[in-house]
Amino acid sequence: MLYINQQKSALQATTLAELAEQLALPAQGVALVLDRQLLPRALWAQTPLSTEQDHHIEIFQLVAGG
Amino acid sequence: MNLSDNEFIRYSRSLMLGDDALERQLRLRQARVLVLGLGGLGCPVASTLISAGVGALTLIDGDVVELSNLPRQQLYQTNDVGKPKAKVAAARLRQHNPHPQLQVLQCRLNDEALREAAEVCDVLVDCSDNLPTRLQLNRLARETGKPLFAGAVSGASAQLYLLNRHSACYQCLVDPDWQMLQNCRSMGVDPALVTLTAQQLAWLLLQYLQASADQIAQAVPFGQANQMPFGQANPVPFGHDSSIPFGHYGRFAATDYHIGFHWYPLQQNPDCACCGTAQHGAF
DSSP states (O other): OEEETTEEEOOOOSBHHHHHHHTTOOSSSEEEEETTEEOOGGGTTTOBOOSSSOEEEEEEEOOOBO | OOOOHHHHHHTTTGGGSSTTHHHHHHHHHHOEEEEEOOSTTHHHHHHHHHHHTOSEEEEEOOOBOOGGGTTTOTTOOGGGTTSBHHHHHHHHHHHHOSSSEEEEEOSOOOHHHHHHHHHTOSEEEEOOSSHHHHHHHHHHHHHHTOOEEEEEEEBTEEEEEEEOTTSOOHHHHSOTTOOOOOSHHHHOBOHHHHHHHHHHHHHHHHHHHHSOHHHHHHSOOTTOGGGSOTTOOOOSSTTOSSOOOTTEEEEEEEETTEEEEEEEEBOOOTTOTTTOHHHHOOO
16 A cells, blocks of 8 residues: 555555656656655665565655755 | 863753763864854754854844744734844853854855855754745855754744755756745744754754764765664764754654654755756766
8 A cells, every 4th residue: 555645545556756757747846755764856766665675655745955 | 172161150051961972062162153144043043052152153144033923933022023033143152152153144145145154053953934045045156165053943843954065956856947835934833843844953963063073974875874784873973863864855744653754865856057067077
């Protein structure tokens, strides 16, 4: 089961990149945390999601103001 | 090396904090910190470091004080509008504590000038408000091997990142071509949240600057303190059970019973143009 920002999700994806595409995440400025690890976008395509186990995903907007 | 009578009285409450409090205060007096950006984050960070007794501070900001800065940038007063932030901030900080050395750079710096300022500092602190400056300081931190402590805010969001030569870098996470639309000018900013974020950053800085090299080397890695045997104290930081979260990205959130920063280990991008092993070899 996938949990996205603490909510159960019915989405099914084999990689993080596929999930990002299904969620239509913006091409820049988004952080994606998989099971507590913050993963750079360059790693999303090679990061598999298993249907055998729960995954907890957090998505948030990066900010850079001060 | 010891504190003067005046310093003993000034820092007396800090000197009550543990058996090694004097050593910690003396280590802080030896430290030089570079703070880039003297806005909503930089004002409280600089103010707390100076109040606590840091040895030297390099202040960098090319902006002038604007009326809209005043609700959260507490080093400035109404009659400072139009004056250079770095100069005004330095004058206020000197009034508050005359002991620390202050260096003021009232401009946006090119790489070489910034490198000269960074090389003599122990820590770089990013309190800037734009992506090019963040990437510039990140690269410089990487090249000089200096630890980078950074805060970032916009709207009701607040984030922190602490990186060093062994960790991922900021550019692993952020695309340099990111057209950042979310800044304080366009999205506004919560004055209390930006101050809270700055003080969290200042607290982490003080924990780091006051620790000895041995304490840092022996600390249990951040996030693993709960795996220690019961009763075994973690030597750093004082009174707390985890070490400095280098290589982590923090995000402010209020969930269930927890209000504060949630920290995530940031994975390195092996192909990162700044720190990736494909570009420069292993750091």
